[in-house]
Amino acid sequence: MAAQLDYHTIRTIFERFQAQNPAPEGELDHTNVYTLLVAVALSAQSTDIGVNRATAELFKIADTPEKMLALGEEGVIEHIKTIGLYRNKAKNVIKMAQMLVDDFGGEVPNSRAALELLPGVGRKTANVVLNMWWDYPAQAVDTHIERIGNRTGICPGKNVVAVERAIEDHIPVDFQKHAHLWMILHGRYVCKARKPLCGACVIRDLCPYEDKTL
Structure with a gap:
């Protein structure tokens, strides 16, 4: 050191x-704050290139928590099965979508503490979203x-x-x-x-x- x-x-x-x-600029493809959040969560132990490839079609049909819930866990798996830990990540994506709908009115919260309550979201993911979407340092x-x-x-x-x-x-x-x-x-x-x-x-x-x- x-x-x-x-x-x-x-x-x-x-x-x-x-x-x-x-x-x-970050290298994860996204269309809104929700898809950014999902992409960053999926990028754990995976490359940005791999995540972008997996989410290219996913985000066309599921760019909100409600649409992700409608797709379901197996539907998410079909799109992301090329990236590491895809089964656990798909489970977290669905749990995250459910919590966003139930507790946050379908909106992505913009506080670190609230973001870290979401399944599959740790401090790093929360900080990426706060920085890239809300320009917080x-x-x-x-x-x-x-x-x-x-x-x-x-x-x-x-x-x-x-x-x-x-x-x-x-x-x-x-x-x-x-x-x-x-x-x-x-x-x-x-x-x-x-x-x-x-x-x-x-x-x-x-x-x-x-x-x-x-």
Whole structure:
């Protein structure tokens, strides 16, 4: 775990991320806040590409909790059986739809606590929805962010909550809306777990990671 970087270095890092990609976007396809919520929940232990492939037809016929309930668990399974843990995920999708209808009038709530009450929704999923749909500077820490946060010293921490707190505490406020997306994309395509592409990295000179690749 690298030591926490200082304020000026972190600001320079995010200035470079911003210059490279001024308006980063998540890679999960969705048409409204409900389909975003379902897509993020389905993405656990699955790739965004795989989820997009599975939901392309699903969201055409079930883009509201009511329509998802009408489709039923077996109907959901038929659409998502190409992704990991599909049976459990289908069960949660139906349970989530039922709770949204029963407890929230069919609307997706916009508080973290309320979102985390939904089956299959944890803190990361809730934060993604809050950030991407309601523009709240919530930080959805995944394995990419946890890895580069500790590798670079941007936001070191021993667990996802500690990394999330480090982001909130140390990354300048004017970068926090897009912070987690910049780091996810950087971790997914450049600062990979194996063989990071350090030669193509825009923050290579600021990164203390010792095992840099050529």
